[in-house]
Each structure stands twice: as C-alpha cells, then as structure tokens.
Amino acid sequence: MDVENHGILIIDFGSQYTQLIARRIRELHVYCEIHPFNIPLVEIEAFNPRGVILSGGPASIYEPGAPQCDRSILAMGIPVLGICYGMQAMAHLLGGTVAGSSQREYGHAMVTIDETADLFQGISAGAGNGQISVWMSHGDHVEQLPEGFESIAYSENCSVAAFGNFPRRLYGLQFHPEVVHTSHGANILSNFLFEICDCEPSWSMESFVRQTVEEIRRTLGHDRVICALSGGVDSSVVAVLLHQAVGERSICVFVNNGLLREGEVESVFRVFRDHMHLNLRYVDAEEIFLEKLKGVADPEKKRRIIGNEFVYLFEREARQHGDVRFLAQGTLYPDVIESTSFRGPSARIKSHHNVGGLPETMNLRLIEPLRELFKDEVREVGRELGIPEEIVSRQPFPGPGLAVRIVGEVNRERLQMLREADAILTQEIAKSDVYPEIWQSFAVLLPVKTVGVMGDARTYEHVIAIRVVSSLDGMTADWVRLPYEILGTISNRIVNEVQGINRVVYDMSSKPPSTIEWE
Ligand code: XMP
Numbered sequence: 001m002d003v004e005n006h007g008i009l010i011i012d013f014g015s016q017y018t019q020l021i022a023r024r025i026r027e028l029h030v031y032c033e034i035h036p037f038n039i040p041l042v043e044i045e046a047f048n049p050r051g052v053i054l055s056g057g058p059a060s061i062y063e064p065g066a067p068q069c070d071r072s073i074l075a076m077g078i079p080v081l082g083i084c085y086g087m088q089a090m091a092h093l094l095g096g097t098v099a100g101s102s103q104r105e106y107g108h109a110m111v112t113i114d115e116t117a118d119l120f121q122g123i124s125a126g127a128g129n130g131q132i133s134v135w136m137s138h139g140d141h142v143e144q145l146p147e148g149f150e151s152i153a154y155s156e157n158c159s160v161a162a163f164g165n166f167p168r169r170l171y172g173l174q175f176h177p178e179v180v181h182t183s184h185g186a187n188i189l190s191n192f193l194f195e196i197c198d199c200e201p202s203w204s205m206e207s208f209v210r211q212t213v214e215e216i217r218r219t220l221g222h223d224r225v226i227c228a229l230s231g232g233v234d235s236s237v238v239a240v241l242l243h244q245a246v247g248e249r250s251i252c253v254f255v256n257n258g259l260l261r262e263g264e265v266e267s268v269f270r271v272f273r274d275h276m277h278l279n280l281r282y283v284d285a286e287e288i289f290l291e292k293l294k295g296v297a298d299p300e301k302k303r304r305i306i307g308n309e310f311v312y313l314f315e316r317e318a319r320q321h322g323d324v325r326f327l328a329q330g331t332l333y334p335d336v337i338e339s340t341s342f343r344g345p346s347a348r349i350k351s352h353h354n355v356g357g358l359p360e361t362m363n364l365r366l367i368e369p370l371r372e373l374f375k376d377e378v379r380e381v382g383r384e385l386g387i388p389e390e391i392v393s394r395q396p397f398p399g400p401g402l403a404v405r406i407v408g409e410v411n412r413e414r415l416q417m418l419r420e421a422d423a424i425l426t427q428e429i430a431k432s433d434v435y436p437e438i439w440q441s442f443a444v445l446l447p448v449k450t451v452g453v454m455g456d457a458r459t460y461e462h463v464i465a466i467r468v469v470s471s472l473d474g475m476t477a478d479w480v481r482l483p484y485e486i487l488g489t490i491s492n493r494i495v496n497e498v499q500g501i502n503r504v505v506y507d508m509s510s511k512p513p514s515t516i517e518w519e
Pocket of ligand 1: 396440
C-alpha cells in the first residue's frame with residue numbers, strides 16, 4: 001500500500017463485478033484495494049481510506065449466512081458508497097428494510113434522478129429528462145429508508161434506485177455504475193471519488209509497478225522465488241517485475257512442451273535472456289510431452305496430462321534450487337473468477353491449470369502480483385516495464401498450447417501442419433488493420449479428412465478451422481467479422497503452402513455458448 005495515498009477500500013460481498021469497480025477506480029487514477037467483507041476494523045483503520053465502496057453480491061440480505069461488514073465502517077466519518085447488495089447491507093445495518101422485488105430487474109433499466117447534487121452532479125444535464133440508462137442486476141431492493149436518508153433516484157420497479165444521507169456522506173446505488181452499460185457510470189464514480197471523498201487522481205501504472213516491486217521485496221525478504229515463464233504477456237510481466245524486485249534471486253523456468261507456436265522458443269530467448277537479462281532456465285521437454293500424449297484424444301485427459309507433467313518438471317526444477325520458498329504466477333482476475341467463486345467452486349468449464357494445481361502439490365508460497373488486473377491493464381504494466389511490444393501485444397495463449405487446438409490425437413505431423421497454418425494466419429492478421437480489435441486469432445486442426453482437387457489430382461486431406469474472436473477478458477467473446485479479402489488470402493495461402501491441408505473453414509460461434517478454444 002502507498003502510505004502517501006490512502007485511496008479507496010472496496011469491501012467485497014462476492015459480486016462478479018467487484019474487480020470491475022476496482023478497474024474503473026484505477027482508470028480514474030485513484031489507488032484502491034479490495035478486501036473481503038469480514039475485514040477487521042483495525043485493518044480498515046490502518047489502511048485509512050478516503051472512502052469505502054461496498055460491492056454487490058449474490059446473497060439476499062436476510063438469508064442465513066448472508067455476508068455483512070462491520071457496522072462501525074458506517075460510523076467512521078468517511079464516505080461510503082453501497083452498490084446493489086452493498087446498498088442493501090448499508091440500509092439493513094442502519095435500520096432500514098429490504099424487500100424481495102415482485103419483479104426482478106436484470107439488464108437495462110431507466111432511472112430518473114431526483115437529486116442532481118453530490119453523486120449525480122453534472123449528470124442530469126447530459127441525460128434527457130433527468131433519466132439515465134443503467135445496468136440492474138438484483139432481486140431485492142431497499143423498501144424503507146434508514147433514518148436520515150432520502151431517495152435520490154427511482155426506476156419503474158424500484159422506488160429507491162439510489163439513496164443518500166448527505167451530512168454523513170453515505171450513499172447507495174441499486175444499479176451498477178462500474179458496468180459500461182450504465183450511461184454516466186464513470187461520472188457517478190468520479191463524483192464519489194473527487195467530489196465526495198476528495199481523492200487525488202495521482203495513481204498510475206508507474207505507481208503500480210513501484211508498489212508491486214516494493215511489495216515483492218517485502219514478501220520475499222532474502223528468499224528466492226521461482227516463476228514459470230511461458231512467453232505470454234502475463235508470466236512475462238510477472239518475470240520482469242520479479243527481476244526488478246530481486247534480480248538474480250528470481251529464477252524463471254521456461255518449459256518447452258513441444259506444443260508451442262512457430263518461433264516461440266527463439267522469441268523467448270531473444271527477449272528475456274538477451275534483452276531483459278533474466279535469470280532463465282530452459283527445459284526442453286518436447287519428447288516427454290509428446291510421448292505422454294501419444295494416442296490421447298480426450299480434451300480433459302490431454303489437459304490433465306500436460307498439467308501434471310508440467311507440475312512434475314517444474315517441481316524437479318524447484319528441487320534443484322532447494323532453498324526456494326516462493327512461486328510466482330501470472331494469474332489474472334478473469335482466471336480467478338472462472339476457476340473459483342465466492343461460495344466455493346463454480347462450475348468448472350475447463351481446467352485452466354495456472355490457477356490452483358501447482359501450489360497445492362508444492363510446498364511453495366504463492367505470489368500473484370497481477371491477480372486483480374485485467375489483461376489490457378497487464379499490457380500497460382508490461383509497457384511501463386519496458387517489455388518489447390512483440391511480447392506485450394501478444395494474444396493470450398493457453399497453457400496446454402497447440403494440444404487444445406488439435407482436435408483428436410496430438411503428434412508431430414499434426415503439430416507441424418497446425419504450426420504452419422497458424423503462422424500464415426498470424427502473418428496475415430498482423431498485416432491487416434484489424435489486429436487491435438482482435439483478442440485471439442488462431443488455427444485449429446480438425447480430425448477429419450475431406451476430398452479436394454489439386455491440379456488434376458484428387459486429394460483427401462485435413463481441414464483447418466480459423467478462429468478469430470474479440471473479447472474484453474476472455475470470459476465472453478464474439479467472432480470477428482473479418483473482411484472477405486483477408487479470409488480469402490489466409491485460406492489460399494494455407495491450402496497452397498501447408499502440405500496435408502485442402503480445406504479451410506471459418507468459426508462463427510460466440511462464447512457462450514461455444515468457448516474460445518476448441519477443447
Ligand atoms: P475458453 O476456451 O475457456 O478460453 O473460452 C478462455 C481464455 O482462456 C484461455 N485458455 C487458457 N489459458 N490455460 C491458460 O492459461 C489454459 O488451460 C487455458 N485454456 C483456455 C483461452 O486461450 C482464452 O483466452
């Protein structure tokens with residue numbers, strides 16, 4: 001924590017949007033920290049926040065075990081903003097009542113602003129008839145206001161869409177200002193931060209780097225840390241942060257599992273060994289992985305084999321540096337919510353192996369400096385650290401690599417076809433001006449053969465599927481409407497240049513219901 005800048009404390013009641021609140025606050029250049037709802041009062045006092053935000057959450061306030069924060073937070077004299085469940089929690093703690101709505105509200109709703117000062121300052125001017133379009137996601141709502149509070153906005157289904165106690169600087173919003181679908185959401189948060197909490201817009205990526213480097217140093221003391229470097233953006237940023245913090249006491253292990261894209265090994269050496277001078281350990285395990293994957297077609301089985309083998313090799317490396325006690329990982333916020341949830345594990349969609357797994361089987365303490373960031377924020381950190389653009393603007397790449405892009409068995413021949421097709425796709429996309437809109441673009445090798453004709457001869461060869469998606473965080477995605485000319489060039493080149501492929505198809509599925517990777 002930066003002692004100079006007592007930012008905003010976000011108290012988490014488990015909403016899927018909590019990290020988004022933090023992100024919006026960072027975008028307004030204010031420091032913030034997220035803590036669980038049961039954070040002890042002494043810790044809050046030590047943090048000394050300029051203001052507190054109570055997040056939303058999935059619970060209903062009167063249900064047994066519903067999370068609640070310490071009532072004293074509301075009596076500290078600092079501004080508090082409750083959002084959705086956070087608003088209801090505040091109302092409940094202060095003697096108001098909360099009721100289940102006869103009509104639940106999810107999605108867009110129109111809210112009329114009654115009180116244009118404070119939280120809604122300057123907003124009604126930009127909104128027709130004092131109405132703004134907001135994102136609602138609730139079943140319950142505040143029915144009876146606590147003493148000293150007044151309603152400052154309403155919607156058709158909710159007579160108290162926002163409330164405030166102006167002298168005490170306590171506010172609540174039934175809707176989510178942090179979500180882009182709420183028009184003027186950023187203005188509402190900005191009013192809370194600057195008009196009500198008197199925050200300074202002094203936080204930047206540079207301060208993130210400085211604070212994180214200091215924190216890593218504090219955590220490690222004189223110990224050493226080991227870090228798995230994949231060459232992707234996340235682990236690269238972690239590796240460089242560690243290097244800045246503790247230099248040679250950070251050991252980066254780069255495992256070549258034989259499932260990497262064309263040129264990846266060379267690129268990792270060039271950037272991290274030659275340019276950034278990291279303490280890099282290279283493990284060539286291509287043979288081992290391919291041997292273990294022989295004959296395996298089931299996607300989850302492949303993932304498990306790769307994950308286990310990785311853990312095994314990594315443990316072996318760690319043992320060679322016997323005095324290492326810490327493990328650093330490039331876990332990001334979206335990895336965290338797809339793999340865990342507030343009240344226990346959520347439905348496991350795919351076993352992403354960079355969350356969980358390693359720390360449980362190894363006796364190492366975990367460091368995850370990017371845990372609260374979104375991908376584009378990590379890229380900004382990378383640029384701040386001077387990591388070359390070829391790494392920073394790289395698309396995400398799954399831990400199990402090309403194995404989850406070869407439907408069916410993985411072998412050298414198939415890897416070769418996929419690598420070549422993928423390299424062509426990458427070159428053509430890089431040349432086009434659609435690159436910045438793309439979250440991921442890759443080729444997938446299908447286990448079907450189809451008939452074609454080349455020259456005068458019949459062919460019977462494999463199919464490549466092209467997957468190009470846009471996304472904010474990988475949790476939802478849409479297929480990109482690539483111009484036909486680019487698709488045409490990609491298809492022509494793949495069929496002409498890659499031996500064994502005679503057909504190219506384009507994947508037009510969004511997530512959900514599909515996932516981004518095919519396996
Ligand atoms: P899906 O296929 O689940 O992918 O829609 C969402 C995002 O996660 C990436 N992905 C992975 N990343 N280890 C990773 O580090 C994995 O096992 C893994 N599986 C998928 C995927 O590329 C996409 O960006």
